[in-house]
Amino acid sequence: MQLSVVILNYNVSHFLQLCISSVLAATKDIDAEIIVVDNKSSDDSCAMVKSVFPGVKLIENQENWGFSKGNNIGVAEAKGDYFCILNPDTVVAEDIFVRLLNFVTSKxxxxxxxxxxxxxxxxxxxESKRNVPTAKIAFQKMIGYAENYYNLALDKDDCGKTDVLVGAFMVIKREVYNKVGGFDEDYFMYGEDIDLSFKMLKAGYNNYYFGEVTIIHFKGESTLKDKVYARRFYEAMEIFYKKHFKKNVMFSALVRMSTKLASKKGRTVPEINENNTLNAILVSSTIPKALQGVLELPCFLESSFPDDIENTLVILDADYLNYKTIIDYIKSNSASKSNSFRILPKNSTFILGSDSSVGRGQVLHF
Structure with a gap:
């Protein structure tokens, strides 16, 4: 088998449904399997997978083991020569795995x-491409100067070597993953992608950023970016430094101080109406009457992408458009700050999306 896609889920049933739907389209012409590892969700995630995607392998953990152990459980069941670690709050394009498998086998x-x-x-x-967070770089990030934390030497559309990649999407050869010991289970959540990336570098491997392909990462759907996130992130950084760098008493003290300060801060997340949304446009062949009834906005039907719009909620029907087209459209319209985007997944009665990378996304049933 060429590829195993491992999706670790926790309480994001609707986003998981969209994610799996896009992965199925992207693996149609590949010898591949999809493995969903559920970390004891309290929503209907497991029931949804069994009902909507009976061909997907589902592992139901009886405890929330966190990111590292949860993914290690999935990888242990994987049969592919390569696997992809994928967050459930993502959408992938139809050509992504073919292109990435061609890339990894050429290097x-x-x-x-x-x-x-x-x-x-x-x-x-x-965070798609980052540098190793040395003590100096991490301290700069803590005080609000994050430029050296990210790899700015590579343009976002470039391809090239980078130190650290993000755990929301990683393609790895199973043999290499096993050689470096996989994800370190001392990390519950956050920091494990930095740790694994750094272990690869220490073992003599090269990590690559392939900027020619793009995915949506709603980011925040399964882990709200709040004071709990801040505390866990800095705690993870402390684990990372203890494992890989010489003990630095001053830096450890700074990490603890940053953890305390960050844990007191919260973030506000805008709602659609705060963006002064005036109407909705559905890019599809038809408007479901039930959707029109719950939107509380005038909804107009378009057969192609609308131009020159402002303060508009653009709904993209995945039964009408392919995922690559949806991703490319949202990406190309990122400069339109006043517009919002929602996706209507295939064969579903809800729309979803996110207007902030630091908060929970929004799901609207109809």
Whole structure:
């Protein structure tokens, strides 16, 4: 088998449904399998997978084991020569795995391959390609100067070597993953992608950023970016430094201080109406009457993408458009700050999306 796609899920049933639907389209012509590992969700995630995607392998953990152990459980069941670690709050294009498999098999001594990530508004996510967070770089990030934390030497559309890739999307050869010991289970959540990337570098492998392909990462759907996130992130950084760098008493003290300060801060997330949304446009062949009834906005039907719009909710029907087209449209319209985007997944009665990379996404049933 060429590829195993491992999706670790926790309480994001609707986003998981969209994700699996896009992965099925992207693996249609590949010898591949999809493995969903559920970390004891309390929503209907497991029931949804069994009902909607009976061909997907589902592993139901009886405890929330966190990111590292959850993914390691999935990889242990994987049969593919390569596998993709994929977040459930993502959407992939139909050609992504064919292109990435061609890329990884053309390179020698390859570790992890990542791609370009955008959020639900089409904005590029700079954590798609990062540098190793040395003590100096991490301290700069803590005080609000993050330029050296990200790999700015590579343009977002470029392809090339980078130190650190993001755990929301990683393509790895199973043999290489096993050689470096996989994800370190000392990390519950956050920091494990930095750790695995760095272990690859220490073992002599090269990590690559492949910016020619793009996925949507709604980012925040399964892990709200709040004070809990801040505390866990800095705690993960402390684990990373203890494992890989000489003990630095001053830096450890700074990490603890940053953890305390960050844990007191919260973030506000805008709702659609805060963007002064005036109407909705559905790019499809027909408007479901039930959708029109719950939108609370005038809804207009378009057979092609609308131009020169402002303050508009653009709904993209995945039964009418392919996922690559949807991703490309959202990406190309990222400059339109006043517009919002929602996706109507195939064979579903809800729309979803996110207007902020730091908050929970929105799901509207009809």
């Amino acid at each position: 020698q001594n390859i570790g992890i391959v990542g791609c370009q990530l955008i959020d639900g508004k089409g904005e590029f996510l700079p």
